[in-house]
Amino acid sequence: MILPGLDSEGRWAVPDRLNMAAQCLAQPADAVAIIDLTGDVRREITYAALGEMVDGLARALLERVVAGDRVGVLLSQSPWCAAAHLAIWKIGGISVPLFKLFKHDALASRVGDAGVQLVLTDDEGAALLGDLAEPLLADQSAQNGAPVDFADTAADDPAVLIYTSGTTGSPKGALHGHRVLTGHLPGVTISHDHLGQTGDCLWTPADWAWIGGLFDVAMPGLALGVPVVAARMAKFDPAGCARIIELGGVRNVFFPPTALRMLKAAGAEISGLRSVASGGEPLGPEMLSWGRQAFGLDINEFYGQTECNMVASSCGAEFPARPGCIGHAVPGHEIAVLDAKGVPTTDEGDVAIKRGSASMMLGYWQRPKETAAKFRGAWMLTGDRGVWEGDFLRFVGREDDVITSSGYRIGPAEIEDCLLTHPAVATVGVVGKPDALRTEVVKAFVVLKSGENVDAKTLQDWVKDRLASYSYPREITFLDALPMTVTGKVIRRELKAMAVAEGAS
Structure with a gap:
């Protein structure tokens, strides 16, 4: 298939x-674009209605900004959030997604770095x-007036500035052109077992301020003519998730790994879905096995990052998943594992993506040195370690996260996956001390499920019995919660700092 x-x-x-705005709005006027579940009331927004919202915002923007200006979008999942980005792109501006969960300093750093003067909110x-x-x-923009023409933009003209989640170092703005949406379409389609089947309907609990929410769900759904559910969850909970899926008629879900772990911890089972995709962190064999039981289908893992997203994916409709592996390279993207000299290798090495991927960033905003350091010749370095198993890419860990112990190189993901199979463990983060x-x-930092009690030795023996003898956590600290980014990724640098501080004390 093409x-x-x-x-x-x-x-x-x-x-x-x-x-991109024209790309997202090029569907029949009476087709359903967004299903709004605000307040648990179902409201269908057609492409015609969405287009009118976009034009109202575009007219207001044209009075304040010019092409190339950065405009913030500080809105949760909603039709207005989608309309805001589309309006900015329609006039040739650059949208800057901002999280409602950001505190003042996080907002200030991004607004200041991007030079944002106006924020749609x-x-x-x-x-x-x-x-x-x-x-x-x-939602107060004028809806009466003449339609606004789409700006005559090039595929490489800047359109969206998305800041990295900051798992390592300070957040940097990845600047993407109007081609970035096209670059996501093959991977989104594959990760949902050929998205676009009759009755398909997309949703994610991830905020649309994250690239995973905006370009793995919201905008691809609009561009492909697949209705997108907008339902803000102030706090993720399994019961609320099931209610949204039922009320929205959701058939295709992107669940971040954290959400899946919470569903697993709650013993949730959700029926009626046609596809479940997940990305951001590797799931591991235990989570994939649970997914088959909970959803009655294989969870399709995909891989990418803010700088170049949706480059590898599993697809249960095409090939069986391989536990511990992400999947195959998505057509259009060329992935390699490079050795220390920058040469493709079949051994463990640096995961890299070849220049030319449509979802690849134009560069880091006003950071030429960091942009140059991200590339090695024809390849963009992801900062991740991996190894090929045939056509399957196995994720080993972030380059900075890989642990060197007694001459062994140990990826934290495998140890985390093993600990997560223990019935008392809710979530875990592993670092080198x-x-x-x-x-x-x-060193493992463990959060136990409510009401559970287990000691460190029991968990150490659990890993010893299942993994290599050299990779069990020699130290375990129990926490009430792990430090997380707003996108639900464990901030290992904070755990690392805690481990280093313990060693110095």
Whole structure:
């Protein structure tokens, strides 16, 4: 089959002139674009209605900004959030997604770094924003007026500035062109077992301020004509998740790994889904096995990052998953594992993506040195370690996360997966702790399920019995919660700092 975004030869079909707003709104006017579940009331937004919302915002924006200006979007999942990004792209501006969960300093750093002067938001967002930038209330834009023409933009013209989640180092703005949506379409289609079947309907609990929410669900759904459910969850809970899926008629879900772990801990089982995709962190064999029981289907893992997303994926409709592996390279993207000299290897090495991927960033915003350091020749370095198993890519760990102990190189993901199979463990983060004898020892930070009680030795023996003898956690600390980014990833650098501090005390 020919995947969207590609030609019959599997090459990118990206026109020279491209505007993402036009790409997302090119569906029949009476077709359902967004199913709004605000307040648990179902409301269908057609493409015609969404287009009118976009034009209202675009007219308001044209009075305040010009093409190339950065405009913030501080809105949770809603039709207005989608309309805000589309309006900015329609006039040739650059949208900057902002999280409602950000505190003042996090907002200030991104608004300041991007040079944002205007933010599309609501009353709640305006209060969070304070005096950082001028707020424009999205839902109060004038809806009466002439349609706004789409800006004549090139595929490589800047369109969206997405800040990395900051798991390592300070957040950097990844600047993407109008081609970035096209670059996501093949992977999104594959990860949902050929998305676009009759009755398909997309949802994710992930905020649309994250690339996983905005470009793995919201905008691909609009571009492919698959209805997208907008339902803000103030706090993820399994019962609320099941209610949204039922009320929205959801058939295709992108669950971040954290959400899946919470569903597993609650013993949740959800029926009626056609596909479940997950990305952001590897799941491991235990979670995949649970997914078959909980959903009655295989969870399709995909791989990518803010700088170049949706480049590898599993697809249960095409091939069986291999436990511990992400999947195959998505057509259109070329992935390699590089050795220390930057040469592709079949051994463990640095995961890299070849220049030319349509979802690859233009560069880091105003950071030429960091941009240059991200590339090695024709390859963009992901900062992840991996190894090929045939056509399957196995994720070993972040380059900075890989633990060196007594000469062994140990990926934390496998140990985390093993600990998660223990019935008392809710979630876990594993890092290396400096050690004079072994260089590093494996250190685990564990959060137990409510009401559970287990000691460190029991968990250590659990890992010893299941993994290599050298990779069990020699130290375990129990916490009430792990430090997380707003996208639900464990912030290992904070755990690492805790481990280092323990060693120094």
